[in-house]
Amino acid sequence: MPATVALAVARYRPEEEPAPTLQTYEVPFREDWVVLDALNYIKDRLDGSLSFRWSCRMGVCGSCGMKVNGTPVLTCAAFLSEHLPGPIRVEPLDYFPVVRDLVVDLSDFMRKLKKVKPWILREEEKPLAEGEYRQTPDQLDAYKQFSMCINCMLCYSACPIYGLEPSFIGPAAIALAQRYNMDSRDQGARERLEILSGYDGIWQCTFVGECTKVCPKNVDPAGAIQQYKLTSAVHWLKTLLPWGAR
Amino acid sequence: MDLSACDVLVVGGGGAGLRAAIAVAETHPNLRVAVISKVYPMRSHTVSAEGGAAAVIKPGDSLEEHAYDTISGGDWLCDQDAVEAFVREAPAEMLRLEHWGCPWNREPDGSIAVRPFGGMKAQRTWFAADKTGFHMLHTLFQTTLKYDVIQRYDEFFVTKLLVDEGRCQGVVAIELGTGKIHAITAKAVILCTGGCGKVFPFTTNANIKNGDGMALAYRAGAPLKDMEFVQYHPTGLPFTGILITEAARSEGGWLLNKDGYRYLQDYDLGKPEPRPVLRSMELGPRDRLSQAFVKEQEKGRTLEGPYGHYVHLDLRHLGEKLIDKKLPFVRELCLKYVGIDPVKEMIPVRPVVHYMMGGVSTDIDGATPLPGLYAAGEVACVSINGANRLGSNSLPECLVFGARAGKVAAAFAAELKAPSPSVLTQAHDEERRLEEKFRRGRGAKERIATLRAEMHETMEESAGIYRNGPALQKAADKLRSLQERFRHLTLDDHSYTFNTEQTAALELSYMLDVAETIVQSALQRTESRGSHQRTDYPERDDKNFLGHALAYRAEDGPPRIEWVPVTITRWPPGQRVYGR
């Protein structure tokens, strides 16, 4: 077991330099440390100017996504021991503009999320006095997986389509739209169709499948998109029929 | 400096904050409401809540029983009028969340499923597997997106409340992405910034929980109430402090000492039964379970590892199927973070700081004594949690009092004219302070990490599960000296762009203020009640201390403590009985 391990961390100081550089730090190696612990060690002891986001340290807040040795991961769950001997390369997520060091800008996703209307849409609200909408465990199961998204952005960072075509709505937002489409309480599928089947929607996806592979919560956004392609294609075919609904 | 204005400004985008913002948007759609948060709302710490949210819904349960469980669980320090309002409004709030799409677990017939929880006499805890807080937060956040009137300031760090003419009229905040200082005026401000677990070294709390809102209110002259009551959750993972939900015990998990013995039976918590029994053994309240751990440790019957003493949480007898269905996150956390599979192995656990019963003193509508300032959620102390909160009461608290504060603040704001221009002078002063303190403060020598570590050590030694006068006095002095040393803080980072070292420094200053109120309140409460156990005053003393400590900021020196009586409506103080 090594006593220390080197971390090559991407730095970008917009006030001082035109492009990111790598800076190497030597940190103690500990069996139970994750990459995030090493970054905090750097910040506390070696260089207080290193910037990165983190919060819960239990894989549910979605703040600490970065690229470790080229793969997008949650750094709170990436053990140093899995990346020996080092140097371990830590970089900001791909395809997002870098604000500073390991911090990327998420405003693009925040806009797209709102576009897919990720909330329950109904023609008529049931009054609270009438109690809950009934939903069987099987109906819950139909969308539960897609509701597990923590918005960590690893899937966008793994999606070359998003890199090449930044207007693509992207894996997480489509999975969340599908989460509501599949919810037995929702009636908004028709309203979401236009944006999902539109130019920046599902048909941009060529099924690289990497989004699902990097997803730390097994949401399977690639599955959500392909399933929606089927839905969308069936809908389109119906519109061709003389009795089909438009 | 950038200026903007709104009518109601919600500080914090967690469960309480988002619920408050929706309440404003629904009751007063003509008001401009904004949510300002130092993180994107879906990162808020509500996301980490696991076990569930209590609200009476099943036949055979009653509001009275929920109220009684809460009040006895809080060792009679709860304000009973607030508890009555809370249990009454919780079911409708939970249903509303169901209508907004929260994926609650269901019975086979499609109705809401509930599970037992610690200190509760009936099954009334709604749950979404063991990611209840995560699902509630994302449901709330996604629902806020449909209200165009709700404006958001994401990743803005609030540094000061603007108070003029005796009322709160807005905030000063740093936009993290650019470093720009903003003055945002508002007719009413609602604090929903959560707790301050990071004052302690071992905590389930996220990095963002630094008592920001508590310190902001305290500095603006509002008192902090019941700050001596710090909840230790009995089952956190050593080192990381990752929470293993109480639901693990409510589904039938056992706490075992090093001899494999269910030691809780030795601490007046009932007899061990193979199946979970309500208000008994592992389903006792958190304060009693954490105290039992310390006693067990003193008897030398705990295990010892690299991160101190621990006991075992045994779920193996529950079987893989139940664990995967009801506790999947527990399994995921154990596998991913400690390499243990709870289906086959026991989980090492120890008590970890989890929740602040205390907070900004508010009335039953979330209004603080400072006009125009409201608070809801963990940052507030209404108080429904008294000396010990029951598990699964905090999530519905966010909803009930978030909604109440939102409605009342909106009504208050609707009656007011725009804030006076004189608040802007204050905003400029604050801008100057930030510039001088954090940009030019070179040449000083204290580091954030050093001061923070010393604060952690001080708090752990003095304000832990068991406390005593001399240790608390020593801690009070130490915190004073840390406050002094904070003036000589040095920063490596002088950038305007996403300067996380600057925010860490501001957070440390908030934590030092909050830590002082915790220690001072604990020092002056010379009795033992709920989570506050004084070895030098081991008995509860209703004659002198059936009241709340209010900590006010003093100009120089430790906080000033004043006392107000507890509100008793129907349940006179009695004995807390579990397992009998």
Add this chain to the structure above:
Amino acid sequence: MSLGAHYTPYHPKWYRRRVSVWWWLQTWSYTRFVLRELTSVFVALFAVVLLWHIWALELGPEAYARLLVRLGTPLFVVLHGVAFVFVLFHSITWFNLAPKAMVVRLRGKRMPDWVVVGSNYAAWLVLSLAVAVILLRR
């Protein structure tokens, strides 16, 4: 980002990295994806050859015999070999991805992935056998 862009206080100066033309060579999974996309060319090639067969048949037995001779040249044999490998790759990768796109539910319960994959392979086998039987019976 050009060197000419200067930072002004309080304004973000984001760094955007251009996606390289060779992005698909960066990791094996991207390369495999591009290869899978490329298989469609060979599927199309098979279709063209089939059309060629039909066209030659219509022209008469001599034209068809000429076609068979031409297909027997080393160039076409190698081309067919390569195309066969790609089409095999095409079928296998897409069969394996099928459960992502198609969720089959029986009485509310989601069928496990192997059932979907398995039924695809089974259908493939049955059809191939049927073709083999028809061809070999003559």
